[in-house]
Amino acid sequence: MKIINTTTISDNVKDMCIEANYYLSTDMNSALKNAINTEKSELGKKILNQLQENLDIADKEMIPICQDTGMAVFFVELGQDVHIEGGSLTDAINEGVRRGYTDGYLRKSVVGDPIERVNTKDNTPAVIHYDIVPGDELKITIAPKGFGSENMSRIFMLKPADGIEGVKDAILTAVKDAGPNACPPMVVGVGIGGTFEKSALMAKKALTREFSERPTIPWVKDLEDEMLEKINKLGIGPGGLGGTTTALAVNINTYATHIAGLPVAINICCHVNRHTTRVM
Amino acid sequence: MEQRITTPITSEVTSNLSAGDYCYITGYIYVARDAAHKRMDEALNKGEELPIPIENETIYYMGPSPAREGRPIGSAGPTTASRMDKYAPRLLDLGLKAMIGKGKRTKEVIDAVVRNNAVYFAAVGGAGALLSKCIKSSEVICYDDLGAEAIRKLYVEDFPVIVVVDSRGNNLYETAIKEFASL
Structure with a gap:
């Protein structure tokens, strides 16, 4: 059994909040850079170049990549042989968020109640998804999520008869409707199967997958390739101002589902697809 | 076409802007987003004055991240404009000349842009880090309690924007997409 103290967890979470908001992952960085060479629109190229410049400034001058530093979303994999010492794990993560968003000059974008809407002033509470896994490690992924793109996400409860064509239509509809609002070029996370909430969770988690990691199920891999090509033919382009780079990746996760259903969730992320992982 | 414009923006200027023009704005602009718009709307409903001058002014839909010591502002890119669609026509009818944001607008907003020769x-x-470099000063004018959503007055220099809806109602989001669509 491994013992992990909540102080260690808070310290790591604090650093992860800052890291995710100032630096993009290597795969996101190179996908954005490569897009400049393939983009057909002159204005589109200009915008993609500005996004590169933006990343450089964020890095060198310590200014968050985007002012919407997001609601802090976590995927936590807790090994069943880990013992957490020093208090509640959830409290420790929220304490890390509180310190990260304050010390890191990140925007506090969370209101404590969806109707009364009073800002909590420290970006807590976070949205935390726990998974109990075998082993003695604690793996924490943070994915701060901005709401320009979050607001354009969709769930479709399709009928089994709609099949894969129905899934394709659902993805294209969501991306088309999102258009310029979601700050393209976007990353499209898709969850197919499960239940209502399982599909949404899979779509969100798909956004954190490295682009080089591909699905093992052949039809899923093919669907990712086909949808990326189709989305980039929609014409939306960088900033939604026309072009051939509308999405950088389509990441799809699947799960078993019920005989009567075919849930499809599409979680759209902007080009600032932030995520970082640490294992303790 | 590239154009350099200074605020306050007059009808003479907006008449010469076309959807697709790349512009650099210099001068004072105001910052307001969701909560500030709601409050301004409530003030108008109660017959009160707006807390900012509106005639020929520009509103930037934005909520910055906190400024580090010695800097005017933090990251400062646009937020989605459609959330302000409910309030924008009323402000345009009162003289607001330009809005800066991102994303689609409703027909009601586009009609109000045309009706008022706005943009x-x-x-x-x-691109909030990049855009913050064009912001030379920032001052909270009112609604301080709203934090990142307070109304600010900024001085910007060569702030880069693209005309999406011009005073004739042309909409770049619709025309540009058609040009590159091949599905």
Whole structure:
């Protein structure tokens, strides 16, 4: 059994909040850079170049990549042989968020109640998804999520008869409707199967997958390739101002589902697809 | 076409702007987003004055991240304009001349842009670090309690924007997409 103290967890979470908001992952960085060479629109190229410049400034001058530093979303994999010492794990993560968003000059974008809407002033509470896994490690992924793109996400409860064509239509509809609002070029996370909430969770988690990691199920891999090509033919382009780079990746996760259903969730992320992982 | 414009923006200027023009704005602009718009709307409903001058002024839909010591502002890119669609026509009818944001607008907003010879600009979404470099000063004018959503007055220099909806109602989001669509 491994013992992990909540102080260690808070310290790591604090650093992860800052890291995710100032630096993009290597795969996101190179996908954005490569897009400049393939983009057909002159204005589109200009915008993609500005996004590169933006990343450089964020890095060198310590200014968050985007002012919407997001609601802090976590995927936590807790090994069943880990013992957490020093208090509640959830409290420790929220304490890390509180310190990260304050010390890191990140925007506090969370209101404590969806109707009364009073800002909590420290970006807590976070949205935390726990998974109990075998082993003695604690793996924490943070994915701060901005709401320009979050607001354009969709769930479709399709009928089994709609099949894969129905899934394709659902993805294209969501991306088309999102258009310029979601700050393209976007990353499209898709969850197919499960239940209502399982599909949404899979779509969100798909956004954190490295682009080089591909699905093992052949039809899923093919669907990712086909949808990326189709989305980039929609014409939306960088900033939604026309072009051939509308999405950088389509990441799809699947799960078993019920005989009567075919849930499809599409979680759209902007080009600032932030995520970082640490294992303790 | 590239154009350099200074605020306050007059009808003479907006008449010469066309959807697709790349513009650099210099001068004072105001910052307001969701909560500030709601409050301004409530003030008008109660017959009160707006807390900012509106005639020929520009509103930037934005909520910055906190400024580090010695800097005017933090990251400062545009937020989605459609959330302000409910309030924008009323402000345009009162004299607001330009809006800076990102994303689609409703027909009601576009009609109000045409009716008032105004303009809707887009700034590049997600380029908040880059755009912050064009902001030379920032001052909270009112609604301080709203934090990142307070109304601010900024002085900007060569702030880059693109005309999306011009005073004739042309909409770049619709025309540009058609040009590159091949599905």
